Amino acid sequence: MKIKLLLFTVILHYVNQTWAGDVNYVVIKNQAQPFQIENDGKQHSGIVTDIVKEVFKNSDYQLTTHTFPFKRMISIMEEKKYKNWVTFGSPAWPGIQNENLSAVPIYSVKNIMLIKNPGFSYTKTSDLFGKTVILMDGFDYPGLEELIKQGKIKEIRVKDHSSAFKILDRPVMTKFTGFIELKVRVLYNLRKTKRNADNYQMVDVSSIANNYDIHLAYSNQIDENIQRFINDRLNIIKNNGKLSDIVSKYNK
Structure with a gap:
């Protein structure tokens, strides 16, 4: 009797594991705020993270x-270390x-150029000729x-937003330097570094830095049931307004 009970327990555990499955959510360290916010690999939040949590809740x-x-x-995703990984991505990447x-x-997402007041006037691409743009490494x-390759525009690459803001804040740089980045990331990091957004201009640069959609991204080997489940849940939270609520929380 004990053997049968043990065998039943093992089979039940296997069935549960097969049904439930493991899903590996992959977060970029220190570079993806406010899409993925983490503190030394802990305390995870952000637009994408909150959406993923909502998808798998209950x-x-x-x-x-x-x-x-x-x-x-x-490298880890390309090496296929995890079969069922999920992160975020875009058809534009x-x-x-x-x-x-x-x-x-x-x-x-919407790309903007952040310019420190009084800055310079930008209405067309040629207004950037001879100027310097700050870009994320x-x-x-x-x-x-x-x-940039043609030599019409110069570039400075930075590893984080704080470095970009410090360059913009130098009086000598104000009249010929702009920081091109996603609007949501600029606003988040201005708040994070306790800078006043009113001291800057945000101008549309979609003519040279296209706007695009962000999606959840899956491994090519992901279990089709998991992918179907995520897509179904995304439709549900889109239709019930939860997706919009999550996004709005980080767009303020």
């Missing part, structure tokens, strides 16, 4: 969060973060990079 899936520096994260995306976009700017 589900039978086991969600495990992993935090890596960006390049290490890409190169590489593995655009190969298998959620059916529903979770956020529409590791990010691609297809239309803009061609103008």
Whole structure:
């Protein structure tokens, strides 16, 4: 009797594990705020993180969060260390973060150029000729990079937003320097570094830095039941307004 009971327990555990499955949520360390906010690999929040938590809330899936520096994260995903990984991506990005995306976009990003007042006037691309743009290290700017290669625009690459703001705040840089970045990331990091947004201008640069949608990104080997579950849940939280509520919390 004990043997039968033990065998039944093992089978039940196996069935539960097979049904539930493990889902590995991958977070970029220190570079993806406010999409992914973490403190030394802990206390996870942010637009994407809150959406992922909402998707898996009260589900039978086991969600495990992993935090890596960006390049290490890409290597791990390409090495297929985790079968069922989830992070965020976009059809506008190169590489593995655009190969298998959620059916529903979770956020529409807008690129802006941040200029410290009094700054300079920008209405067309040629207004940047002879100027310097601050760009985030590791990010691609297809239309803009061609103008940089032609020598029409100069660039400064930085690893974080605080460094970009410090360059903009130098009086000698004000009249010929702009920081091109996603509006939501600029606003978040201005608040984080306790800077007054009224001291800056935000101008639309979509003509040289296209706006695009962000989706959840899946591994190419993800279990099809898990992917279907996530897509279904995304539709539900989109239709009931929860997705919009999460986004609004970080857009203030």
